[in-house]
Amino acid sequence: MKAEVLRQLASDLAQRRAVVLASDLKSGARQLIYPETGKGLAHLQNLIADALRSDRSGIVDTPEGEIFLNVFNPPLRMIIVGAVHAAQSLAPMAQIAGFSVIIVDPREAFATAERFPDQEIMATWPDEALPKIGFDARTCLVALTHDPKIDDLALAVAVASPCFYIGALGSSRTHAARLERLAGHGIAPDRLARIHGPIGLDIGARGPTEIAVSILAEVVAVLRRGVVRTESKIGAA
Amino acid sequence: MSGRDRTLLPAAAAWLDEGRKIAVATVIGTWGSAPQPAGSLLIIDADGNFIGSVSGGCVEGEVVMEAQGVIKSGETKILEYGVADETAWKVGLACGGAIRILLEPVTGEGS
Numbered sequence: 480m481k482a483e484v485l486r487q488l489a490s491d492l493a494q495r496r497a498v499v500l501a502s503d504l505k506s507g508a509r510q511l512i513y514p515e516t517g518k519g520l521a522h523l524q525n526l527i528a529d530a531l532r533s534d535r536s537g538i539v540d541t542p543e544g545e546i547f548l549n550v551f552n553p554p555l556r557m558i559i560v561g562a563v564h565a566a567q568s569l570a571p572m573a574q575i576a577g578f579s580v581i582i583v584d585p586r587e588a589f590a591t592a593e594r595f596p597d598q599e600i601m602a603t604w605p606d607e608a609l610p611k612i613g614f615d616a617r618t619c620l621v622a623l624t625h626d627p628k629i630d631d632l633a634l635a636v637a638v639a640s641p642c643f644y645i646g647a648l649g650s651s652r653t654h655a656a657r658l659e660r661l662a663g664h665g666i667a668p669d670r671l672a673r674i675h676g677p678i679g680l681d682i683g684a685r686g687p688t689e690i691a692v693s694i695l696a697e698v699v700a701v702l703r704r705g706v707v708r709t710e711s712k713i714g715a716a
Numbered sequence: 717m718s719g720r721d722r723t724l725l726p727a728a729a730a731w732l733d734e735g736r737k738i739a740v741a742t743v744i745g746t747w748g749s750a751p752q753p754a755g756s757l758l759i760i761d762a763d764g765n766f767i768g769s770v771s772g773g774c775v776e777g778e779v780v781m782e783a784q785g786v787i788k789s790g791e792t793k794i795l796e797y798g799v800a801d802e803t804a805w806k807v808g809l810a811c812g813g814a815i816r817i818l819l820e821p822v823t824g825e826g827s
Contacts, residue, residue, distance in 0.1 A: 480821075481823055493726070502744075502818060504818065535754070535755075537745070547744045547754075577721065
């Protein structure tokens with residue numbers, strides 16, 4: 480592999496650009512393929528698109544020999560709205576699991592570098608912060624403030640975006656009231672149905688740290704499986 | 717650290733900046749209960765330092781050793797480890813899986 484290929488890969492990841500590195504195992508040729516340009520290896524275009532969508536690398540057999548397609552999707556990203564106690568547990572856990580984490584909370588007393596030493600912090604309202612971040616299919620949003628003034632703004636932006644997961648903290652009753660409020664703002668039911676609430680897998684979580692485990696587990700389940708079985712959701716609180 | 721930690725490629729680029737000679741090992745195929753999926757990367761330098769992972773610790777030592785030869789010779793290699801293979805037991809791939817690894821030098825800078 481040429482050094483410039485490795486440097487280009489690092490730069491693409493930093494810019495959140497999806498790329499596939501095709502390695503011809505017989506000839507030794509290496510090629511970077513970008514889905515948006517569609518250039519190169521035209522006969523493998525469908526396989527390359529599949530590999531990107533499923534986030535799976537693997538060998539494809541061609542008449543000329545084996546080609547290894549290594550998928551480099553943009554890094555996973557978690558936006559946590561609410562610089563609350565559970566966020567202090569969730570943020571480092573998500574980072575270990577491979578997510579970059581951004582904390583959004585307009586309450587400056589919460590959104591401090593002391594409470595979140597290793598995370599990017601945006602101490603502004605979600606409707607201002609989120610458009611700046613920009614959502615893509617490798618981004619998820621977790622709303623944890625309990626405060627409709629803050630969470631609702633974030634959820635309204637997220638449901639209209641291609642982000643892969645949206646979750647909101649609160650009991651079934653709180654969640655029902657939330658959905659009613661958002662519907663009152665003219666948000667369509669199919670968009671509201673994207674919000675996971677009550678948030679997290681039902682693991683009997685107690686306290687902020689275990690709640691963080693259940694949230695991260697649900698995020699991974701949706702990322703890898705696409706859906707979460709309803710019987711594994713937390714019951715009415 | 718996961719085999720595809722987001723810090724891995726920037727770290728490898730930084731090694732190149734420092735003038736270190738490196739090799740990249742990529743898992744290109746897995747069978748059975750291999751712990752790292754295809755696409756996982758291990759970056760190795762000429763002093764045997766390494767970042768990333770191809771197997772969760774089972775064959776890293778062996779791959780790092782092979783990498784020294786690859787960095788010197790400039791030749792790409794394909795390595796295979798599996799339970800049926802006598803050496804696999806020696807290097808400890810006891811998880812019941814098998815893996816195939818592409819090991820290649822990074823060329824074009826100071827080489």
